[in-house]
Amino acid sequence: MKSIIAATLLALSTIAPTVSAHGYVQNVILNGNTFTAFLPFQDNYDPKPSPKRITRHIPDDGPVTNFNGKDIVCNVGAQDASQRTTSHGAVPAGAEVTFRWDRWPTDHHGPVTTYMASCGSDCSNFDTTGNVWFKIDHLGLVSGTTDTGTWASDVLIANNISWTVTVPPKLKSGAYLIRHEILALHSAGAPQFYPHCSQLVVTGSGTATPSSSELVAIPGIYKNDQSTMINIWNNGQTKYTIAGPAVTKIGAYTTTNAKNKLGGGPGAIPFKAGKILSGNAVTAAIGSTGDAVASGNNAGATTTTTTKAGTTTKAATTTKASVAAASTTSAKSCKVSTKKRNAAKASKRHAKKRLSTEH
Template identity: 30%
Template sequence: MKYSFVAPILASALFSSVSAHTRVFSLWIDGTDQGEGAGKYIRQPPSNSPVKDLTSSAVACNVNNVAVPDKVSVNAGSTLTTEWFHDSRGDDIIDPSHKGPIVGYLAPLESNGEGDVWVKIGEMGYEGGEWAVDKLIANKGKFDFTVPSSVASGDYLFRAEILALHEADALASQGRGIQLYPSCSQVTVATGGDTTLPTGVAFPGTYTDTTPGIVFNIYGADPTTYVIPGPAVWDGSASYDTAQAGESSGSATSAAATSAAASTSAAASTSAAATSVVATSAAETSVAATSAAESSAVETSAAAPTSAPASSSAAPVSSSVAAPPSSSAAAPSSSSAAAPPSSSAAATTAAPTTSVATSAPAATTSAASGGLVDANVCMNDFNKCIAASQPNPDWTGCGATRDSCMSHATYNMNMVQRMKRDGKFGRLLL
């Protein structure tokens, strides 16, 4: 069976949409479901595609960053849980191949997320042998943050974000790149503390091609060395060190560590749900922002869809707030201070070539024996093959193996039909 080059592109876009992408469906406050938030208190984008252009304004709140009529009421110290799904409850959450950290930020609502206004309130990277996304899936799409106990009353934008690393072994300009899923919700801190949110960081601007954690090879590098992009978690004081993780601007040192240690200790005395600080993935960007990446032959595929039934009683993922250490030059506690390995750094500068001296090991699938294989497996093996051949990707060899695998692939037609029903099939292929 002859398999055209267009088919892998179609399959990549199709399965990325079906089982890989995600957005925030609802918020839970101290265990109480606030209901579906799209168009109400969540500034929901029109699709669940990722943001890949680090210079795009969509990095802040995704596309469609337009004010919505409602706000969710919280108190300082409340547990703010994000609930993620492909589209709605009962859908798959996010493909397990999309491993990476989850982070959360606050900004004054009146800022609309523009300027140096974003302050990080929680993060989770690789802990206990798992990525934050692994824990999100295990907890049926729920991920917790804690509203800082010192933050003043007022209206805020709450930004939750998943940073998927399955193609982060190279830059977006090289046909791959980190996938961002930011999502912004409108919240009101009704009973707050006495600390005004300090000056923070800007989106876009905080993430660049050279920012630690933007390029990282999850297939070959030690995950414990991963550094979460962005500044450290705010300790609740009047000052805030906005330097990237692993760097220090000198604006917050031992005082920050003392305050953070106190808040972490206090959080530890509460229930596991109240102490968890988890970040969430975000909604998709417009097709215009991602169509180039999604139409390339190297767009990621998803592993078999993981449709996890929603459960309102599922215990949320628990993670301690990453407090800045006594010297803010160290990385937050939720990730190692070590910089990404040299193999990852090399990927930031190496331009892709069409031929290499030696080909990467061919990806192997059950299709080799002539049997059927899920198309997600074919595309995941293709991603691994490309990653293994860095810094000179073996597009020809890896592509040939993928094409052979795809010629025996099966498709989840239920998900395809749902895509057609929702009107996303045509949009993705534009």
């Protein structure tokens, strides 16, 4: 038995550098209320996580690589009916939504985007087919050149591995999917997508809806062009065009990226559990006005421990030269075959389950 455990630990130490360098959203904070997101290395082994999750299933911390398949919508398997959640979190129109990641590598440069889609009265069975998505936030290359400049992903790291957006203040109340994503461009010609979807109930008295020209289909926003296939390590590039439509102007809404760029991301936010809504509670919240569930608590809700990566800002002070050098090395190391990457991840998950260790 000891020999098996020793061999397993050796295997983990060998594959860890290739599978632990990415990230996922671990908390979604709605108007100051914290909802634990789907935790892949815990929830995939627990059929009834507590509290319930408002985010759709993700398999691990790896990327989606096919931007023309259904997995690009909310992550691998998230569109399958068996993997959807029936839970929603309430947020008033005009309030802030913060996505707190568990980690993000400094060399995985790229844009950060956020979309929303109206589900009507419930997102549990909403499959996102067709032109249903509208963009509420995006940021790409902030300054400098693509190889040594500042990207949205760098801003996210500097803001405590978090990103904050605002729900359009005049948005019509109802159930919505919110899709938050980092696109990693460190491996030229092989973009890596990290999408996450949460189910919201937007409350308030707003009546605004996006125009038909603002609605797009996913997949469909990404193409084989410079927005996805760019080689960011070519020196001197000072422009980058983000894929997809412009940010919606619904109800005279404008993006709130100024806050993120000025270091306005959240620090240590006091944990206040948000109330999980499902079934009739969703209908009741949609029919109300204001923040109907601003301070509810979950039975059994627990604070998610923040990793060191989530509480440090050292990455923000890394010199551009060292980041560029690390990026070049990482770009090469990330070009492993899909077969090897999946096998490594499966081995890691199996070992973690066997040894009962927490990721």
